[in-house]
Amino acid sequence: MTRDDESGDGRSVQPGLAASNEEYDEKKLRGSRFRSIIAPYLYVAPAFVVFAAFLGWQLVQTAEYSLFDWDGLGASTFVGLSNYLETFQDPEIRSSFIHALVLTLFYAGIPVIVALILTVLISRSSKMKVMSFYRTVLFLPQVISSVVVATIWVSMYSQNGFINQILNAFHLGGLTHAWLGDYSTALIAIGVVGTWTNMGLCLVLFLSGVGNIEPELFEAVRLDGANKWQEFFAITLPELRGQISVALTLTVISAFKTFDLVFVTTRGGPGNSTSVPAWEAYNRAFNTGQVGLASAVAVVLTVLIVIITWAIGRIDAKETA
Amino acid sequence: MKLSRREVVANNVVLIAFSLFAVIPLVGVLLSSLTPSVENSGGFSIPKSLVFSNYGDAWTQGSFGSYLMSSVIVTVAVVALTAVLGIFAGFGFSRFRFRGSGILFGLIVIGMALPSEAFIIPLYFNLRDVGLTDSYWALILPQTAQSLGFAVFWMRNQFRAFPLEIIEAARLDGASDTRVLWQIMVPPMISQIGTMLLLVMMWTWNEFLIPLVMIVSTSRKTAPLGLASFQGQHLTNYSLLSAAGVMVAIPVVLIYFIMQKKFISGVAGGISLR
Numbered sequence: 001m002t003r004d005d006e007s008g009d010g011r012s013v014q015p016g017l018a019a020s021n022e023e024y025d026e027k028k029l030r031g032s033r034f035r036s037i038i039a040p041y042l043y044v045a046p047a048f049v050v051f052a053a054f055l056g057w058q059l060v061q062t063a064e065y066s067l068f069d070w071d072g073l074g075a076s077t078f079v080g081l082s083n084y085l086e087t088f089q090d091p092e093i094r095s096s097f098i099h100a101l102v103l104t105l106f107y108a109g110i111p112v113i114v115a116l117i118l119t120v121l122i123s124r125s126s127k128m129k130v131m132s133f134y135r136t137v138l139f140l141p142q143v144i145s146s147v148v149v150a151t152i153w154v155s156m157y158s159q160n161g162f163i164n165q166i167l168n169a170f171h172l173g174g175l176t177h178a179w180l181g182d183y184s185t186a187l188i189a190i191g192v193v194g195t196w197t198n199m200g201l202c203l204v205l206f207l208s209g210v211g212n213i214e215p216e217l218f219e220a221v222r223l224d225g226a227n228k229w230q231e232f233f234a235i236t237l238p239e240l241r242g243q244i245s246v247a248l249t250l251t252v253i254s255a256f257k258t259f260d261l262v263f264v265t266t267r268g269g270p271g272n273s274t275s276v277p278a279w280e281a282y283n284r285a286f287n288t289g290q291v292g293l294a295s296a297v298a299v300v301l302t303v304l305i306v307i308i309t310w311a312i313g314r315i316d317a318k319e320t321a
Numbered sequence: 322m323k324l325s326r327r328e329v330v331a332n333n334v335v336l337i338a339f340s341l342f343a344v345i346p347l348v349g350v351l352l353s354s355l356t357p358s359v360e361n362s363g364g365f366s367i368p369k370s371l372v373f374s375n376y377g378d379a380w381t382q383g384s385f386g387s388y389l390m391s392s393v394i395v396t397v398a399v400v401a402l403t404a405v406l407g408i409f410a411g412f413g414f415s416r417f418r419f420r421g422s423g424i425l426f427g428l429i430v431i432g433m434a435l436p437s438e439a440f441i442i443p444l445y446f447n448l449r450d451v452g453l454t455d456s457y458w459a460l461i462l463p464q465t466a467q468s469l470g471f472a473v474f475w476m477r478n479q480f481r482a483f484p485l486e487i488i489e490a491a492r493l494d495g496a497s498d499t500r501v502l503w504q505i506m507v508p509p510m511i512s513q514i515g516t517m518l519l520l521v522m523m524w525t526w527n528e529f530l531i532p533l534v535m536i537v538s539t540s541r542k543t544a545p546l547g548l549a550s551f552q553g554q555h556l557t558n559y560s561l562l563s564a565a566g567v568m569v570a571i572p573v574v575l576i577y578f579i580m581q582k583k584f585i586s587g588v589a590g591g592i593s594l595r
Contacts, residue, residue, distance in 0.1 A: 043413030058440035160362035
């Protein structure tokens with residue numbers, strides 16, 4: 001996980017603070033065993049207890065549940081790793097993970113790439129007075145409840161909705177669809193909602209990153225006669241590494257975590273063309289009485305998210321070093 | 322570096338295009354919520370006359386008064402608990418070195434990245450066994466646990482950046498640790514604490530899966546959960562649905578407009594610190 005590395009980094013970045021901290025604690029607190037030994041635990045304990053009881057321990061239990069066959073009511077039987085085997089073999093569950101990959105393209109791939117291209121076009125925009133207005137507007141989809149977002153897009157995608165209106169306006173009436181009701185378009189339709197939500201986030205992150213780049217860097221390459229694209233690869237892209245890593249982490253994880261949108265718009269349908277791992281975990285645990293299998297799906301999803309977070313952090317860390 | 326006129330125009334064109342992409346669905350839902358139901362087929366249209374009665378109808382037909390009240394109760398409780406526990410723990414992790422501090426910190430912070438699916442299944446059955454499902458506690462306690470990952474992480478970093486000389490001076494004057502925390506460190510950090518609490522507020526208000534799993538009674542449904550059930554009952558009444566959606570989104574959106582800098586710097590800065 002990135003943050004583990006970074007918490008180590010954070011400590012090493014501030015040796016002065018830590019050293020004088022310790023010195024200080026030793027000088028002033030010697031003789032007060034309570035304050036120096038017990039007190040720190042007392043500060044941390046309430047938060048840790050709430051975390052451990054309602055999250056940490058439950059996490060351990062999810063792993064435990066995943067080794068049992070249980071319908072949520074009767075007795076449970078230990079089945080070893082067979083729920084995991086089923087997770088990888090069951091065609092519906094397997095396709096739910098593939099759907100998550102497709103969504104990643106729409107939630108992360110398109111927004112990051114388009115926002116980067118725009119950043120080239122408008123790279124010096126942070127000097128503009130109206131910038132904070134655009135930032136506010138572009139970021140807006142991020143603060144709206146995903147259930148509200150889902151209800152908005154259900155009407156946008158409906159037979160007489162905005163998307164079909166546009167197609168008709170351009171005399172493309174033949175292309176109109178019930179977008180969320182069609183096997184071939186439902187998953188893409190959900191992906192586009194993710195593009196809508198995450199596009200502004202990426203743009204806001206990159207524009208603020210560009211604003212932090214030293215102008216002298218740009219001037220230097222411009223004196224060398226670099227064009228916009230050379231400037232982008234020489235300066236902007238490397239300098240934005242941190243923001244790109246943050247944007248990728250947030251957006252890829254939001255794709256893999258997708259649940260609310262699917263629950264409200266399609267409930268995994270039509271067929272199981274829009275089922276995603278989080279939906280499979282929820283549906284199997286609370287609707288079809290496959291608690292063990294659902295837990296295995298949840299564990300696999302969690303491990304995937306942890307690996308993704310860690311891997312994206314590594315890319316950033318390696319290039320920095 | 323000054324921008325040339327042409328650059329300013331080109332930048333504005335690009336930014337306006339993408340702002341429209343972000344905003345058209347939101348303007349659409351506002352217009353739709355003011356269109357009479359009979360004229361509304363789900364498309365984007367300027368209503369001939371503005372009808373505010375959709376809000377009243379949605380409010381009474383969907384008991385949104387109760388949904389919003391539940392959301393307020395849960396959000397206030399989670400934000401308050403997270404503030405107190407997060408400040409204490411952040412202080413503990415930033416000011417002391419103690420056995421196991423790295424592990425304890427790492428564990429709490431993990432909660433920030435985990436999907437709710439990682440813990441919701443056993444949590445439901447455990448809370449059912451002790452009779453806590455379908456209560457506000459089933460929402461407040463897990464959501465506090467989830468928020469603490471970010472809160473503890475954020476507060477530790479903020480406290481670490483606090484000038485040491487000020488703390489030492491207060492200590493020399495004989496102030497206790499707790500006094501140092503609440504009277505010396507917290508007051509000048511209200512702004513940073515506020516940023517953290519705004520994000521926790523937004524996440525708590527918008528949370529869907531935990532209420533979906535835990536809550537059965539209409540009277541304890543939160544606003545997003547209430548909206549989802551309302552959506553199930555009024556699938557094609559886009560006017561009512563839009564009005565309901567606006568009511569669910571508006572509290573967070575209003576606070577966002579007032580404090581947008583804090584929201585954006587919180588998401589950009591807070592997460593990139595990880």
